[in-house]
Amino acid sequence: MQEAAGAQRERLAYVDFRLFFLGEISRADISGRFDVTPAVATRDFARYRKLAANNIRFDCCSKTYRATDDFRPVFEHSLDRALSALTKGFGDGLGGAAGALLPCEYPVPINRPAVELLAAVTRAIAGRRVLSVSYVSLSSGATEREIVPLALADNGMRWHVRAFDRRTSSFRDFVLTRVRGIRVLPEKPLPEESIDYDVQWSREIEIEVVPHPDFPRPELAALDYPMTDGVLRIRTKAALAGYVLRRWSVDCSEAHSLRGPEYRLWLRNRSALSGADSAPIAPGYFSQDGGRG
Known part of the structure; x- marks a missing residue:
């Protein structure tokens, strides 16, 4: 893999990505994405088969390469980049394939800067x-x-x-x-x-989030978030901690007193926010002196 030139490595990663997430890829997919000739695409498939022969098979009827049942990705595909590629298109927005690779709907940002x-x-x-x-x-x-x-x-x-x-x-x-x-x-x-x-900005704190004690189905929170032993531990900058807690509607009151279906999580270590300038915007957080934190 190390001998492959940078451009070919990118194409091989694309082959690996489509096999992993879509189950198939054709020469036209490579040619369209990278603006290369079909002959180059053919060589890419040959190189990929040398790397992972058990990952790929050729379907003569559709002229398409398909993932095998034994497929194991050769490249590491981060979740964020994979979701971005699947929902918005693979690439950097400067050319190549455009548009979502799968049907997808998501909220349209309405306050983007120019x-x-x-x-x-x-x-x-x-x-x-x-x-x-x-x-x-x-x-x-x-x-x-x-x-x-x-x-x-x-x-x-x-x-x-x-x-x-x-x-x-x-x-x-x-x-x-x-x-x-x-x-x-x-x-x-x-x-x-x-x-x-x-x-x-330099100070990092660890906040400990647990299912809200008053939520009727606390086990759902444990399924929805990557908790370990019922606790989601998040490391964040002190400058951003309040934003993180507000984004996920985490009840930061001492006695988990906030009510509403949006409050499915509770901050169990409120003391971690002490001295964090962003604490006042965390839902339900109040400093020990009784004022807004």
Whole structure:
């Protein structure tokens, strides 16, 4: 496998993927995906058979290669990439096969940032630049800010940029769709404005989630989530912990007092959120002094 050129390795991985998840593949599939001749596709199948002869058989009637009952994947296919390929198409979106490989429906994102804005922010992250932006927040309305973008974060509902905010001299999350009027400033960020100084981003905590004690069928939660001995342990950045708990509707109240069909999980180690700036948005979480956490 190591001798195969990078381009052929990619095609062989595609053969392996389609056999694994779809059960079949043809020369036309390879030619269409990679824009190669049928002769190249034929050589790819020959190479794959040398790698895993027990994985593949040729169906003369349909001129299609099919997975055998003894199929074992040659390549490692991550779950996230597999689901993306099956539901949105295999590849990087720059060519090749487009569209879902299987019938699939999923919620359409309705608050995606403009691609030009995303590119401006990611260039600033990669190039360590300072941005002047107009930002609209719930508390302050529209304000002019100087920020140092550091990382992207997805909370499951919307995309944020983690950045140092010179207006408040703190590291904060900015919702990308609320950013307006980006302008690159000439100066370089200060050392203390780097991600290395973002304690909330650097600090990792482990939260322990269990089936909600008041949910009528707690065994369903254990089936729906990868629990070990009835506990789902999640390691997350302190800056993101509240988002994670809110996304999965985890009851974070001390006495598991939140009610509703959405609360199927409960956070049993609330103390793990102590000192986490994102804790206030976790459902039902209150700090020990009685205020919002």
